[in-house]
Amino acid sequence: xxxxxxxxxxxxxxxxxxxxxxxxxxxxxxxxxxxxxxxxxxxxxxxxxxxxxxxxxxxxxxxxxxxxxxxxxxxxxxxxxxxxxxxxxxxxxxxxxxxxxxxxxxxxxxxxxxxxxxxxxxxxxxxxxxxxxxxxxxxxxxxxxxxxxxxxxxxxxxxxxxxxxxxxxxxxxxxxxxxxxxxxxxxxxxxxxxxxxxxxxxxxxxxxxxxxxxxxxxxxxxxxxxxxxxxxxxxxxxxxxxxxxxxxxxxxxxxxxxxxxxxxxxxxxxxxxxxxxxxxxxxxxxxxxxxxxxxxxxxx
Numbered sequence: 500x501x502x503x504x505x506x507x508x509x510x511x512x513x514x515x516x517x518x519x520x521x522x523x524x525x526x527x528x529x530x531x532x533x534x535x536x537x538x539x540x541x542x543x544x545x546x547x548x549x550x551x552x553x554x555x556x557x558x559x560x561x562x563x564x565x566x567x568x569x570x571x572x573x574x575x576x577x578x579x580x581x582x583x584x585x586x587x588x589x590x591x592x593x594x595x596x597x598x599x600x601x602x603x604x605x606x607x608x609x610x611x612x613x614x615x616x617x618x619x620x621x622x623x624x625x626x627x628x629x630x631x632x633x634x635x636x637x638x639x640x641x642x643x644x645x646x647x648x649x650x651x652x653x654x655x656x657x658x659x660x661x662x663x664x665x666x667x668x669x670x671x672x673x674x675x676x677x678x679x680x681x682x683x684x685x686x687x688x689x690x691x692x693x694x695x696x697x698x699x700x701x702x703x704x705x706x707x708x709x710x711x712x713x714x715x716x717x718x719x720x721x722x723x724x725x726x727x728x729x730x731x732x733x734x735x736x737x738x739x740x741x742x743x744x745x746x747x748x749x750x751x752x753x754x755x756x757x758x759x760x761x762x763x764x765x766x767x768x769x770x771x772x773x774x775x776x777x778x779x780x781x782x783x784x785x786x787x788x789x790x791x792x793x794x795x796x797x798x799x
Contacts, residue, residue, distance in 0.1 A: 500747045502548045503763035507539050509548075514555045517687075521563035531562050547744040548763065549715030556686055557712070567685035576611050576658025576688060577697055584661050591665055598644065598673070599637060601666040602756065606632070606782045608662035609655060609739055609758040611688070633759075633781035634772050640734075640754045640784065647674035648733035653709075653716055654681045655739025655757075660690045663738060664700045671703065678728060680716075683708040689741075715741035718749065737787070740764050746787065753787030 514535040518528050535555040542551040560566050567573075587604055594600035644650075650670060654660050660681075667677050679700055682689045695706045710722025716737070718726055729735065735753040737746055743755045744764065759765050759781045768777050772785075 500547055500744050500764070500767045502542060502544045502546055502551050503766065505762045506548045506551070507542075509761065509763075510539065510542075510552060510555065511536060513552065513687075514559065517556065517559050517568050518563070520568040521559060521565040527563070531559060534558065534562075547715060547717065547747075549713050549741045549745055550717050550720070553686070553713045556714075569688040570685070573657040573688045573690075573694065576656065577661065577694060580608065580611070580658040580661035581698065584665070587662065588665055588668075591669070598641060598669045601662075601669045602637065602640075602784065603782070605659070605662040605666040605738070606756045606758060606784065608659040609756070609782075610760070611656045611658040630782065632784045633775045633777045634768070634783045634785045636754065636786040637784055639786050640736075643734045643752070643754075644670060644673050644675055646733070648676075649731070650675050650677045650734045650736060651728055651732035652677055652679045653735065653737045653739075653742050654679055654690045654695070655742060657688050657690050657694050659738065660694060660700065661698050664698055664703065666736075667700065667703055675734075677704040679704055679706045680709045680725060680728070681706065682712065682714075683710050683722075684712045686712050686714045689714055713741075713745070715739075715745035717745045735787075749787065751787060755783065755785045755787060758782050 511532065515528060515532050518531045522528065535558065538555055538558070591597050591600045591604065652663065652667060654663055663679070667679065670677050679695060681691050681695050685691060692706060692708055695701055700706055707725065707728070709716055709725045711717065711720040713720055718729065729751065733752060735751055737743060737753050737755050739757050740760060743757055746753060747767070759768065759777060759779055765777060765779060768783070
């Protein structure tokens with residue numbers, strides 16, 4: 500999908516929020532925010548938002564010398580989710596459809612996102628995680644998983660990856676082979692190898708980085724090894740809006756799992772799924788590729 504007009508305002512908001520985590524001096528905030536504002540006219544609206552956004556995150560890192568501005572938030576999100584891990588696993592295992600329950604928890608945890616236009620309440624989202632998906636292609640994903648697929652799982656945020664871990668456990672229990680892919684280096688609160696190891700996912704399945712520092716998965720920026728794994732996967736589970744923004748038009752066996760948190764993504768989805776009743780906060784499980792207009796099958 501392309502960068503929308505609303506993204507320009509969001510870019511400035513994100514940039515200022517990031518600069519404030521890097522420096523205390525309001526003069527520095529002003530100077531860098533103004534520099535980011537001047538960059539906007541050079542952004543390509545045909546590109547997905549993450550491919551434009553990465554330029555000002557790189558600029559902020561250069562200007563402030565702070566490579567990981569959201570480190571404290573990442574650690575807190577991981578600790579928050581790890582404290583819920585055992586209880587959530589028990590809830591999943593008791594469910595009549597543990598796979599669906601694990602997916603619902605994993606999607607709801609996508610609210611743990613400091614780069615989105617709208618910050619949604621994580622406690623409320625996880626408490627209401629059993630709400631129906633606005634776009635629901637669960638049956639197609641269940642059938643794919645039932646074939647003991649080779650799955651490439653694209654992670655998104657810290658904290659959220661603990662719930663990804665619980666979904667990966669369900670996939671492995673069904674005979675699937677799973678590889679988790681994270682970002683190569685810190686960007687907003689996205690998960691890296693360090694976070695995956697902290698949460699113990701590396702003890703479940705192979706964990707790789709995608710070779711990029713973008714808050715999404717633009718294939719042209721990713722490593723050759725990642726692109727090979729992407730091409731060879733029987734099924735790709737893509738978590739989060741940034742991954743959706745970068746991969747929504749890619750022809751591949753992708754399932755997108757995320758919560759709608761911005762108006763640009765919402766408008767894009769409404770064009771594709773006009774009857775789905777989508778809104779900010781809607782959970783989505785959408786099979787990738789064109790030609791699935793107005794498919795709003797629902798369970799629960």
